[in-house]
């Protein structure tokens with residue numbers, strides 16, 4: 001913790017507990033705060049509750065107890081209109097760029113979709129062209145369909161769409177896991193640039209600790225729905241305080257292949 005000088009969090013998850021309708025609790029008293037522009041990694045074994053925590057943070061699932069706060073204001077669960085500002089400010093990025101893009105929509109329409117659905121005014125064509133340039137794709141990509149693009153290019157398109165409403169925070173669930181190693185590095189560099197140039201923060205779920213180390217100064221470790229360790233990434237990775245983290249370090253491939 002950085003003490004009294006720390007800026008007010010942009011996102012704070014406070015004592016979050018959560019259970020799916022049908023089942024036992026999958027998150028227990030999880031508290032995690034992100035400062036504006038900060039990137040935090042979220043790691044943990046399969047089934048630890050990482051995706052569930054992101055879904056609660058996105059307002060897609062209401063916590064059983066606890067509060068999600070954005071800029072200090074609690075998220076009202078299930079009230080779409082009042083979530084509109086939140087939907088602009090906090091955007092998801094998913095693992096699979098093949099299933100996250102509608103194959104029947106042109107790339108330009110896909111990227112413009114959040115501008116339409118959130119009622120954001122302005123010249124959409126120009127905005128789409130600028131977003132394509134931001135993620136390193138040519139302007140003529142707008143008129144083509146997802147099938148014309150590789151996995152890495154599709155993930156760039158998905159990132160352009162996430163950037164469209166001008167978010168301050170990305171909630172990313174394994175955003176580079178489906179990509180080949182060289183493409184993965186390019187997308188990591190893109191995220192680094194977005195953080196450095198625009199101050200866009202990220203809550204990043206990844207199995208790959210090299211990805212977390214490249215993008216996040218801080219990391220949180222989830223085990224069985226509980227946050228068991230949190231701290232500067234370099235410290236946690238080199239001297240894990242919790243036996244679970246140490247196990248995770250040995251079970252995850254860490255060196256570039």
Ligand SMILES: Nc1ncnc2c1ncn2[C@@H]1O[C@H](COP(=O)(O)OP(=O)(O)OP(=O)(O)O)[C@@H](O)[C@H]1O
Pocket residue numbers: 020022023026044045046047048049050051052053
């Ligand atoms: N839609 C659902 N309905 C009921 N239970 C679910 C649902 N989705 C996940 N779960 C359960 O919730 C727990 C946490 O799952 P979650 O998907 O959040 O884990 P995860 O850390 O994201 O795992 P992975 O690394 O495999 O993606 C697991 O026990 C899982 O079986």
Ligand SMILES: [Mg+2]
Pocket residue numbers: 050051052173
């Ligand atoms: Mg998951």
